[in-house]
Amino acid sequence: MEAGDAAAEEDEWPPRADRARACFWLGAGELERGSYWHASRSFLEAAEKSDDAALEELARGLFHLAVAGFKGLGGDSTGKSRQLAHARRRLQPFLPRHDELDLELAELIAAVETDERTT
Numbered sequence: 804m805e806a807g808d809a810a811a812e813e814d815e816w817p818p819r820a821d822r823a824r825a826c827f828w829l830g831a832g833e834l835e836r837g838s839y840w841h842a843s844r845s846f847l848e849a850a851e852k853s854d855d856a857a858l859e860e861l862a863r864g865l866f867h868l869a870v871a872g873f874k875g876l877g878g879d880s881t882g883k884s885r886q887l888a889h890a891r892r893r894l895q896p897f898l899p900r901h902d903e904l905d906l907e908l909a910e911l912i913a914a915v916e917t918d919e920r921t922t
Contacts, residue, residue, distance in 0.1 A: 823852035823862075827904050830865060834911050837918055839872035861901060864893030865908075868915055875921025883921060887912075 817825075830845030843866055850862035871886035890912065899909035915921075 819852055819854060823849050823854075823858065824904060826852060827858075827862065827865070827906065830869065831906055831911060834865070834869060834872070835914060837872065837876075837914075837920065839869045839876060839915075842869035843873060857896075860893055861897055861904075864890050864897070865911070867893060868912060872915045872918060872921060875915075875918065878922055880922035887916065890915075 815822075826845045826849035830842045830849060833839070833842035833845060846862045846866040846869055850859045850866065853859040853862055867886050867890035871883045871890055874882035874886055894908055894912065897908055900907050
């Protein structure tokens with residue numbers, strides 16, 4: 804990163820961490836509504852904006868969860884199962900909830916698993 808880039812990043816508003824947090828919340832709401840494609844985009848953005856490795860891993864786990872729902876909506880039960888397995892593995896260290904972000908992860912997983920629109 805060049806000196807000008809670092810200065811520009813310091814001047815960003817809202818701060819990068821706050822924008823990442825907003826992406827997590829937006830994605831969680833989209834998951835709850837079953838808008839899986841949009842949720843996946845939000846979690847990818849959260850991963851890109853996260854300066855913390857643990858939060859990036861959380862975002863990637865939630866991304867897999869969103870993709871599981873998307874695969875299920877498309878009738879791909881094998882794809883849904885695989886993505887759920889990836890999501891569970893990545894989210895395991897954060898379960899049942901992530902207090903800092905106020906996310907009920909176990910509930911989000913259950914919502915995708917039991918979505919009657921998916922296979």
